[in-house]
Amino acid sequence: MSLPLRSTRWFGPKDKVGFIHRSWMKNQGHPDHVFDGRPVIGICNTWSDLTPCNAHFRIIAERVRRGVYEAGGFPVEFPVMSLGEPLMRPTTMLFRNLVSMDVEETIRANPLDGVILLVGCDKTTPALLMGAASCDLPTLAISGGPMLNGRFRGRHIGSGTDVYKFSDEVRAGTMSEEEFLEAESCMNRSTGHCMTMGTASTMASVVEALGLGMPGNAAIPAADARRMKLAHEAGRRVVEMVREDLRMSRIVTRKALENAIRVVGAIGGSTNSVVHLLAIAGRLGVDLSLQDWDRLGCDIPCIVNLMPSGRYLMEDFYYAGGLPAVIRELGGVIHRDALTVNGKTIGENTADAPCHDRDVIRTLAAPLTPTGGLAVLKGNLCPDGAIIKPSAASPELMRHRGRAVVFENIEDLHDRIDDPDLDVEAGSVLVLKNCGPKGYPGMAEVGNMPLPSKLLQQGVTDMVRISDARMSGTAFGTVVLHTAPEAAAGGTLALVQDGDIIELDVGERRLELDVPEDELIRRRTRWSPPEPATDRGYCRLYVDHVLQADRGVDFDFLVGGSGAPVARDSH
C-alpha cells in the first residue's frame, strides 16, 4: 500500500487550484504523467560562482535528475543561498542559520515528498542538514567531493593548511613573495572543496557516518567520474526512500550522532563539527551535549593520516579505501546497527570495506596519534566549556602556565601582532576577545591567530592561543576555541587583562584565569558589552537570538523541528 504523498495535495485535485499548480509547472515542458502521483523530489542546490567549492553542482544535479526519473520520481531543482568560505564577509557562519531557514521554509512551502541536499563548502553542509532536519522528510545528502591534491614544485600541498604555513614562512623571511604567489595556482586546481581534512571533508565524513549519504560519499574526488555515479544512484535511491517513508529522524538518531562523533575523532576532524552536530541534534530533538564530545570522542585514536594532523590529502584517502575502511577498522566502537539511507545498516555497508594503504588509513593498534578527538575544557575562564584539538596541538604546550597578551578584537590583533615593541615571549598566552557568535558577529575562524613576527623569526612555531572564535578545520596549533560564554556576552574572557596568568591543563581538562574572585567582580562592574556591528536586519536578529557555542550557535527559536505539514493554499 503506497503512502499518501504531500505533493498530491498540490498536483492531485482536478479543480481550479490543481489546474494552477499543474499548468504553471507545464510551462517548463513537463508532460501530464509527471503529475500522476509519483514522488516529487527536491534537489536543493547550493551552486554559485561565488562558492568555488560548489561551482560544479549543476552537473551533479543533472545526474541526480537522471536517477530520480529512472526510479519513477519527478525531480525539481531549487536554489538556496550559498555560502562560499573564501569570499564571504564577515564570516559564512553568520549566515549558516539563515540558509537553514531558507532550506526549511522552501521545503515546507512546496510540493516535495523527498529531498536531495547538494552540499560541499564548509557551512553549506550543516545549513542544509539543519533545515532539512526541521522538516523531517526522506532526505539524502550528496557531498560535492574534494579537489584533487595540490601540487607545488614537486610536492603535495593542502588547501588551507599550506596557506598558513606559507604565510608564516613569508613573514619569517624563509619564502619569497614570488614563490608564495606561484603557489596560488597550484593549490586549488580542480573542482571540489578543500582536500585537507578541514571542515568540508569532516562534514562530508559526518554525512556518511550519520548514514545520510551513500557509502563512499566522503572521499570520492569531485573530478572523479565515480562522484557522478554516486549522484545518479542517490537520485534513484531517494525515490525508494519516499516509498519506504524513511525519514531523516529514522537515520539521524542518537546512535548515528554518537557514530559521527567517534568518526570525527578517528579522522582527526575539524573542531567546527562540534557546533554543527549540536545544532543538527537540536533540530531533531536529540539530546546531545558538549560533554558528549569529550566522553565519546576524545580517546578515539586518529587513524587517518591527513593534513592538518598528518601528511596526506583526500585524494589519497579515497584511493586508500575512504571512510568505509575507517568505519570497518573502528569495529565495535561504532553502533553497527545504525540505519543508513541505502536501507542497510552502517555495519552492513562497511563489513567488507578494504584498506589499500595502511600508511594513509592506520589501524587502531598503530594509530597516527593516540587521541584524535576533541577535549572539552572547563574552568573559570570557560564555565560553559571550551574545546581544543589535541592532535593538532604541540604536546609540550598541553600543560602550560603563561602571561596573557590580550587583544580586544580582531582589528586590535592585526594592528599590534607584528609590532616589534609588543610585550610578548614564547611562553606568553595570546588572548583574543569579541570574536564569538554575538561579538564578531558570527564566530569567525580567527582563533588560530598568527604568531608575532618577532617570535617567528626566533624560530617559535606554536603558542597557546585562547579565544571565543572558531578556527578553520585546516588549521593547527595549541588553540583553545569556542570559549563560552563569549566575551561579548559577558564571559570571563571579557575580563582578562595583559599580564594575567592563565593555566591550561588539557590532561585535567582545565582552563583557569589565575586572578582572585574579588578582582574579577571588580572588573565585571566596570565592563560593558561592545557596540553591536549593526542594529538592523538579519544581523540584529542574529545577535538577539543566537545561542552560545555549547548550544551549537543555532537560534533559540529554531531548536526543535516542526515537520512538514501542508499549509493552507494561496489561491
Ligand code: FES
Ligand atoms: Fe570551501 Fe574550504 S573553502 S571547503
